[in-house]
Amino acid sequence: MTSRERLLATGRGGEVDRKPVIHWPHWEPGSDLRYFNHETLPEHMEEGEHDVALVEITNPFGLALQQEIDLNKILKDDPKAGNRVLGELVDEAKRDIDQAFEVGADGILYRLYGARARHCTPMQYGGFYLERDRELLEGVKDALFNAIFVVGEEDVYLDFVSDLPAHAFGWDFKETQIPASEVRKMRAGALLSEDPESDILLDSGTAFLSRVLESSLRTEESYAV
Structure with a gap:
């Protein structure tokens, strides 16, 4: 199977030759997914024709x-x-999403911030932000492949966001220590994390992923390749 076939089949509950592996936040050869920002995707379209590009x-x-x-x-x-x-x-997030598809993306990798005690109480996130995230994701649910990654450590509200629409649902297993078996009780479909029991294996290397993703906001660094 190509990386593209493998990832799409996994996202739809099909059979695969092996579990897909994603190297993130730093891409490496062998990753079954390529991820970009708006500026870098167009120049890589031809070389990644056998990969899903988000x-x-x-x-x-x-x-x-x-x-x-x-x-x-x-x-x-x-x-x-x-x-x-x-x-x-x-509206700004919606423009970013629209631009992603305009430049040829197969879907989006939606970095979901705020669903954690560090930033919000459950009432704040659920009352102000959850339905806005749902609205944005519902708008692109017919894309070829979308993934959510919930940024947060042991304070994350996974149960709040577990029903948001996407082909793959990811979280920071290393920091939360919430196993895939527990997340499966909240959500059907493909799971993405460092837990070996996940459907899509996330390899974040030595990075503390949620910390890197939050730090990237403050420093305006981009980890997309």
Whole structure:
């Protein structure tokens, strides 16, 4: 099987010759998935014809972190202004998603920030942000392959986001120590993590993935190749 065939079959519950492996946040040869940002995807289209190519997307809460916007405070102090700002961030994420498909992406790798105690209470995330994430993902559910990665350590709210639409659902197994067997109780479909029992094996090398992804927002670094 090609990497493309292997990953698409796994995302749809089909039989494969082996489990797909994804090297992320630093791509390496042998990865069954290629991931990019909007600028780098077009120049790699021909060389990766046998691979699934995704564009990394930062969710609205992550965009707020990146822009140093304290959304929770604004929403508390002035709900009308807060919802306006949140709506603008949702629109920005939607533009990023639309651009991903315009440049030829097979789907998106949706980096979901905010669903953790470090940033939100369960009521804040569930009340303000969950349905915005759902709205964005529902809008692209017919793409060839989409993956979610929930950024968070032991404070993550996996149960809150477990029903969001995507072909693969990922989380930080090394930091959360939540096994695939537990996540399967929350969600059907392909699972993506460092847990060997996952359907798609994530190889993050020596990186503490959630820390890297949060740090990349603050430093405006891109780990996409």
